[in-house]
Amino acid sequence: MENQKSLSLPSIKIPQGRLGIWTLIVGEFMIFGGLIGCYILYRLRYPEWADQAAHTSTLIGALNTIVLLTSSFTVVKAHEAANRKDLKKITLWLSVSILGGFLFLINKSIEYSTEISHGFTFSSPALQADGDTIGSLFWSFYFLLTGLHGAHVIVGMILMLWALLQARKGKNLHRVELSGMYWHMVDLIWIFLFPLLYLAK
Amino acid sequence: MITGLFMALVGGFLAYVFRYNLAFPGESIPLFGQLSAGQYNQFITNHGLIMVFWVGMPLLVGAFGNFLIPIMIGADDMAFPKLNMLSYWFFLTSAIVLMISFFVPGGAFAGGWTMYPPLSVNGYTDPSPSFLSAIFYGSSLMIIAVALEFTAILMGGINYLVTTINKRAPGMTPFRIPLAVWYIDIATVIFMFSVGPLVAGAFMLLFDITLGSGFYDPARGGDPVLFQHLFWFFGHPEVYVLLLPTLGVLGEIIPVFSRKPLFGYKPLIVLSLISAVLSVVVWAHHQFIAGIDPRMATFFSVATILISIPFSGIFLSLMATLWGGKIKITVPMSWALGMIGLFLVGGFTGLFLGSNAFDIYAHDTYFIVAHFHYTLFPSVFFGFFAAFYYWFPKFTGKELNKALGYIHFWLTFIFFNGVFFVLFFNGLGGQHRRIYNYEMFSNVAIEPYITFEKIATISAICLILSQVIFLWNFIVSWAAGRKAEKNPWQANTLEWVADSPPPHGNFHTAPKVYRGAYEYSVPKASEDFLPQNLQAD
Numbered sequence: 027m028e029n030q031k032s033l034s035l036p037s038i039k040i041p042q043g044r045l046g047i048w049t050l051i052v053g054e055f056m057i058f059g060g061l062i063g064c065y066i067l068y069r070l071r072y073p074e075w076a077d078q079a080a081h082t083s084t085l086i087g088a089l090n091t092i093v094l095l096t097s098s099f100t101v102v103k104a105h106e107a108a109n110r111k112d113l114k115k116i117t118l119w120l121s122v123s124i125l126g127g128f129l130f131l132i133n134k135s136i137e138y139s140t141e142i143s144h145g146f147t148f149s150s151p152a153l154q155a156d157g158d159t160i161g162s163l164f165w166s167f168y169f170l171l172t173g174l175h176g177a178h179v180i181v182g183m184i185l186m187l188w189a190l191l192q193a194r195k196g197k198n199l200h201r202v203e204l205s206g207m208y209w210h211m212v213d214l215i216w217i218f219l220f221p222l223l224y225l226a227k
Numbered sequence: 228m229i230t231g232l233f234m235a236l237v238g239g240f241l242a243y244v245f246r247y248n249l250a251f252p253g254e255s256i257p258l259f260g261q262l263s264a265g266q267y268n269q270f271i272t273n274h275g276l277i278m279v280f281w282v283g284m285p286l287l288v289g290a291f292g293n294f295l296i297p298i299m300i301g302a303d304d305m306a307f308p309k310l311n312m313l314s315y316w317f318f319l320t321s322a323i324v325l326m327i328s329f330f331v332p333g334g335a336f337a338g339g340w341t342m343y344p345p346l347s348v349n350g351y352t353d354p355s356p357s358f359l360s361a362i363f364y365g366s367s368l369m370i371i372a373v374a375l376e377f378t379a380i381l382m383g384g385i386n387y388l389v390t391t392i393n394k395r396a397p398g399m400t401p402f403r404i405p406l407a408v409w410y411i412d413i414a415t416v417i418f419m420f421s422v423g424p425l426v427a428g429a430f431m432l433l434f435d436i437t438l439g440s441g442f443y444d445p446a447r448g449g450d451p452v453l454f455q456h457l458f459w460f461f462g463h464p465e466v467y468v469l470l471l472p473t474l475g476v477l478g479e480i481i482p483v484f485s486r487k488p489l490f491g492y493k494p495l496i497v498l499s500l501i502s503a504v505l506s507v508v509v510w511a512h513h514q515f516i517a518g519i520d521p522r523m524a525t526f527f528s529v530a531t532i533l534i535s536i537p538f539s540g541i542f543l544s545l546m547a548t549l550w551g552g553k554i555k556i557t558v559p560m561s562w563a564l565g566m567i568g569l570f571l572v573g574g575f576t577g578l579f580l581g582s583n584a585f586d587i588y589a590h591d592t593y594f595i596v597a598h599f600h601y602t603l604f605p606s607v608f609f610g611f612f613a614a615f616y617y618w619f620p621k622f623t624g625k626e627l628n629k630a631l632g633y634i635h636f637w638l639t640f641i642f643f644n645g646v647f648f649v650l651f652f653n654g655l656g657g658q659h660r661r662i663y664n665y666e667m668f669s670n671v672a673i674e675p676y677i678t679f680e681k682i683a684t685i686s687a688i689c690l691i692l693s694q695v696i697f698l699w700n701f702i703v704s705w706a707a708g709r710k711a712e713k714n715p716w717q718a719n720t721l722e723w724v725a726d727s728p729p730p731h732g733n734f735h736t737a738p739k740v741y742r743g744a745y746e747y748s749v750p751k752a753s754e755d756f757l758p759q760n761l762q763a764d
Contacts, residue, residue: 042306042393049385049419056423060460064427064442064453072448149439159441160448166440170430 097126275340301396410475428457473610485552573601594654625708645686
């Protein structure tokens with residue numbers, strides 16, 4: 027009796043790569059969770075940060091949210107195409123997703139350059155000179171959170187490009203899904219950052 | 228080839244660690260030439276950092292995790308061998324970066340291993356900069372090194388979890404997995420959940436140093452205590468990350484040498500899960516004197532005392548395994564028993580420190596130093612040596628010299644106590660740690676504390692010297708030891724089925740598992756152990 031039970035294969039039927047990415051995502055969430063937690067605590071302590079948040083561009087933020095959500099959708103389409111082994115469609119949808127990443131970064135750079143030209147930088151010396159040191163802390167958080175997220179956007183784009191190049195040769199189609207999972211995570215983190223940094227004014 | 232890489236990896240890890248062990252504790256004692264106050268601070272800081280992050284983590288979690296997890300669950304290799312390699316190179320890089328920090332202008336970071344701001348951010352504005360050195364380069368490099376090391380361990384952790392979940396041999400159901408694998412994996416989970424916020428905190432620290440932000444600067448609206456929270460949110464679970472693999476190793480060694488099943492295998496797993504959950508709500512007991520709200524301090528006091536319950540359970544189970552067994556005292560068994568004995572001292576003093584009223588008096592004294600050395604030294608070194616003496620025949624196919632093993636054990640045991648037991652009294656007498664020279668503080672520079680300091684220092688030197696025996700034993704036995712049998716300890720777990728040393732792919736034929744790991748002295752069985760892969764009659 028014991029023997030019959032014992033010979034069944036115990037593994038959970040999740041492919042190794044997917045399981046690996048899931049654990050990676052948990053780790054990433056703990057990093058961003060720590061940062062966002064600190065930000066929220068400070069935000070509650072300093073209601074005057076609302077004045078600083080008013081300087082962020084809700085329009086560009088909203089545009090970027092749409093761009094990221096759309097590219098998440100196209101990644102799903104790419105995954106679907108990968109399931110059908112439709113190499114052309116994979117190329118198409120992954121390219122669109124990578125393009126979404128580019129659009130996001132372009133928007134972001136416009137946004138950063140506007141803010142920096144208004145004197146809001148990582149340490150905002152202009153604000154500090156005015157005596158508004160607490161306000162400058164908001165911008166430290168803003169640039170840290172969005173900057174770290176931006177770095178993840180770039181990593182996600184590289185991963186998708188890699189998956190794309192291999193998929194074109196018909197190799198490692200599962201990597202389409204894996205890069206897509208990473209991309210969803212990047213998207214999800216943005217969904218937290220957007221209301222916290224842009225909308226709460 | 229993968230096995231070759233894999234063994235190089237383990238060997239590399241170990242070699243690294245030995246080098247540190249050798250080079251390192253000597254540095255914190257003024258043995259060589261004139262040690263300046265600035266150097267003293269650099270050395271105590273980096274002693275802490277290296278022992279916790281570059282010795283403790285790679286010793287048990289890194290090296291033994293990589294070797295034991297696949298072979299104990301009957302897999303041919305880790306799930307992601309390339310990731311493993313990458314993780315090793317990250318680790319190596321991180322160690323090099325930390326070493327480089329000793330040679331930059333201003334020297335290595337010197338503000339204590341906990342990296343608290345403002346010392347880690349602003350440096351020390353003392354007119355004589357040599358006292359705590361201009362910290363800028365040293366602390367930035369230190370943070371980068373720590374971040375790289377975390378990345379390495381995270382990669383390793385992903386690998387461990389996926390390997391254990393997906394690569395088990397047929398029949399290796401969750402509750403047949405040996406305790407060592409369970410505990411290493413639980414330690415990995417604790418690490419992965421707790422390290423994120425510290426990575427976040429390290430980012431903020433790095434930018435405070437390099438880009439002039441003010442996350443931890445109260446003058447700018449920041450708060451240095453925030454860093455303490457982020458640090459200890461990781462830092463305390465880290466203690467359990469170091470402890471659990473050792474307990475897992477004990478869970479293998481004690482049943483084998485008692486010829487008895489492990490007492491309460493499932494409860495042991497449940498207890499460790501409880502302690503994993505509790506471990507993330509005890510961190511602020513490191514900050515009782517940091518001006519935190521007393522209500523919060525009470526909560527953390529209670530949580531701290533609560534977490535001793537699952538760990539008491541674990542230790543009681545291990546001791547109950549001994550009860551009524553046919554105990555064979557061998558070298559690994561002596562290390563295992565020594566670990567239990569010493570850790571109890573550390574654990575009991577932890578109960579005192581857990582209550583915040585006492586902690587406020589004892590904080591930052593040598594009482595704390597003695598306490599955490601009594602917890603960490605047994606978990607890192609006694610656990611490591613137990614595992615090392617136990618699995619060395621499997622690693623290398625050679626036998627270690629027994630007599631030298633016993634001498635090494637007794638010398639280490641005696642001198643370890645010689646170092647740290649007296650420090651409890653020094654701490655209670657009011658001696659603060661991290662003091663360069665006590666003669667400046669006449670109220671604590673009195674007898675018997677001066678003598679106790681001397682006893683501790685002499686013991687520490689002897690403690691280090693007795694490790695030479697170990698190295699000698701290690702090198703000579705590996706090069707010219709007697710060939711070991713396949714299963715010298717007559718143990719059940721799968722690694723003893725493989726050849727010694729294990730070939731590429733670990734097993735010749737993939738093993739099938741028919742029973743749990745701890746079936747010793749089963750009635751009616753022809754021998755007193757039943758390997759997991761043996762089909763029942």
